[in-house]
Amino acid sequence: MESMGSKTIIFLKQLASMGSFPACISKIRDTRTGEVLFEQSVEKRPMDNRGAMILRDVPSYLEIEWDETKIKTQILATQKTYVVDLDHYRDSDAYLQKHFGPKSRSALRRYKKRLEQCFRIEYWVHYGAMDKIGYDVLFEQIRDLMERRFEQKKERNYELQHLEEIKNDVYPKLLEKQASIFVITANGRPISIRINLMRGTLAYYILSVYDPDYDIFRLGKLDMWQNIHWFLENGYKKYDLLKGYAYIKERWADSIYDNNLILVNRDASLKGRMGLLLCYWRKKALLALVRAAKSLGLDRAIRKMGRQLAPKWGMGPPxxxxxxxxxxxxxxxxxxxxxxxxxxxxxxxxxxxxxxxxxxxxxxxxxxxxxxxxxxxxxxxxxxxxxxxxxxxxxx
CATH class of the missing domain: 3.10.450 (Nuclear Transport Factor 2; Chain: A,)
Known part of the structure; x- marks a missing residue:
């Protein structure tokens, strides 16, 4: 199918950043809230109904309405996506009551209080107008924090290669209040930064990074807590934490959904139908191999080996x-x-x-x-x- 000129669409980028889809998709609806997140413009020029398309990372809580009756699809569940059901809580205290026990809530508040005792802490949310020069400077700080964090972990940072693309996508959405950047500063210096995109009352996590020198203050937890607090105060209903890092996100999520790979065929010919099936089974086999490797712990073994082989330099701990x-x-x-x-x-x-x-x-x-x-x-x-x-x- 891919060899036949299929088009691959990263679903979240298309929905939240681009805001448009091929004409064969007429409507996208959130089945949990009933909210229509996308509806095709009536002026949209019809497309040729032949050819193939691949939609990557489509959350199973979204329903796609197709414009053409002859379209054939095959769906493969890939990874899980983790969602905070903001509309289940009156405020962030109610959220913490549900997700954390008394000791954990006390510890979380202690980290925040201790951070504010040791530094001059400010919490900033960029949402709407933001100076472009300041925006560019902030992304350079994001790059620096990412490089330092992953150098410390001795792991490859897959997000860094996409940072410039994210930077270009987010700025226009920020001005339209369809993106937010949550920043924690210590003595005027950013130590934690989180980027989200929004569509209607649905928010999507894009990336977060924090200064590894502040690990003892549990910035990752404080950042998530304060970010959820802001979403609740601003009327958002769902916060999708996306795939990956399940061992972290499961603690914060209320619901877990499949992320789907949707193979779309608009070619009714025998060649088109065979191409769809071939692509489906090839990708299904690849997913099976990946899951088998993870079940055997091979992914953890590879990461551990990478950290052991990473170069070590400089003075050691004192x-x-x-x-x-x-x-x-x-x-x-x-x-x-x-x-x-x-x-x-x-x-x-x-x-x-x-x-x-x-x-x-x-x-x-x-x-x-x-x-x-x-x-x-x-x-x-x-x-x-x-x-x-x-x-x-x-x-x-």
Missing amino acids: EIWPISCTNQQADLFDALPDWHSQEKKLNRLLFNLAYKHSFPINNIKVSIKKDDPRQFLIKIGDTCYLFTFDKNNPIR
Whole structure:
């Protein structure tokens, strides 16, 4: 079928970003809410009814109404898509009550409070007008955070290759309030960014990224929680988290649906019908192989091997010792007032200590030893620590 000049359509991109479909699709309806998400314009020029088309990642909760009676389709369920049923909750507190136990809710609020104690935190939602220069700068920050995050995980980032395309697609939708960008900043710097596209009252997750130096504050959870809070306040009914990372999304989702691959044939000839069947069985066999590999854990083994083979460089983690705060100790060190930019390798370590002590990061005093640049004196109130980096200790 693909060799016969079939056209492949990424369904979400077409629905939320492009807002148009070939003329053979007359209507798309959300079966859960009854909302019509797309309806073909009457001025749409009719297409040739011959040829093939492939629709990728069509959620099973959407119903497609075809304009041509002779169209033949074959449907294959691929991965699952995970949906938050926003219309089931009066507010974000009710949502948390349903999805998290008392200890987990308390922990989530503690992470938020601790983050706000340690940094000057602001929550921004770009929705509507946004300066193009500021938008471009924000996407450069997204790129930087993505590269750092996946370098830390020693995994390949498949989203990065599509970032420029996402950037071009999202901006016009943002201006039309059919996209949102949720940003958390710490001391004026973005540390978490989430992008969504919308169609009617249905919202779709596109990508999210956060600064790995802030891992201890569980930014991924805080970002999701605050993003759901905003959707509830703004009248959205469903939030589709899309496919992948099931072990994370299952915790947040209310409903799980199939993502379908729909093979469409508009050629009634024998050749057209045979092409549709051949394509169907070829893709069905490929999906079976992928599922078998996952059931045997081969995907996890490959990722683990990739992390083990990834190059390791730089100084390893330091030894950290609590020490007494004395003037004699301080005389051996020079102050580093601008340690944030001069010694970035300290960020994660100091953020962890700020979390531990509930202490503002800007009030932490950092000094470097005069005769050994591998040693740092850290003063947090009346508590001091000595960091010693070992350049011969490989990063783990």
